[in-house]
Amino acid sequence: MVNLFVPENVEVFSEAVMGTVEKTITQNLPGRVKCLGSYWPARFYHSNCDVIxxxxxxxxxxxxxxxxxxxxPRSLGN
Structure with a gap:
C-alpha cells in the first residue's frame, strides 16, 4: 500500500513576524491568523502550549x- 501522506518539514523563520488571530487557537484546536498580508491556517509551535x-x-x-x-502567544514569544 502506498502512503500518500508525507509529513512536511518544519521551516523556522530567521525572524518572527507579527500576526493577528482570526480564529481562536488552542492546544488541541488549530485556528487561523493574518500575517504577511494574507490569512493562513495556524497552530501553536509547541504542542504542549496550554494558552488560548x-x-x-x-x-x-x-x-x-x-x-x-x-x-x-506574545507572552511566550518575547
Missing part, C-alpha cells in the same frame, strides 16, 4: 509547516 489566543490577539509567527503557520 482569541480573535484580534497578536501572536508571533515563528515558522510554517506546509501552509500552516506556527505561532507563539
Amino acid at each position: 489566543v482569541f480573535p484580534d490577539d497578536f501572536v508571533q509567527v515563528v515558522g510554517r509547516q506546509g501552509i500552516t503557520m506556527l505561532v507563539l
Whole structure:
C-alpha cells in the first residue's frame, strides 16, 4: 500500500513576524491568523502550549509547516 501522506518539514523563520488571530487557537484546536498580508491556517509551535489566543490577539509567527503557520502567544514569544 502506498502512503500518500508525507509529513512536511518544519521551516523556522530567521525572524518572527507579527500576526493577528482570526480564529481562536488552542492546544488541541488549530485556528487561523493574518500575517504577511494574507490569512493562513495556524497552530501553536509547541504542542504542549496550554494558552488560548482569541480573535484580534497578536501572536508571533515563528515558522510554517506546509501552509500552516506556527505561532507563539506574545507572552511566550518575547
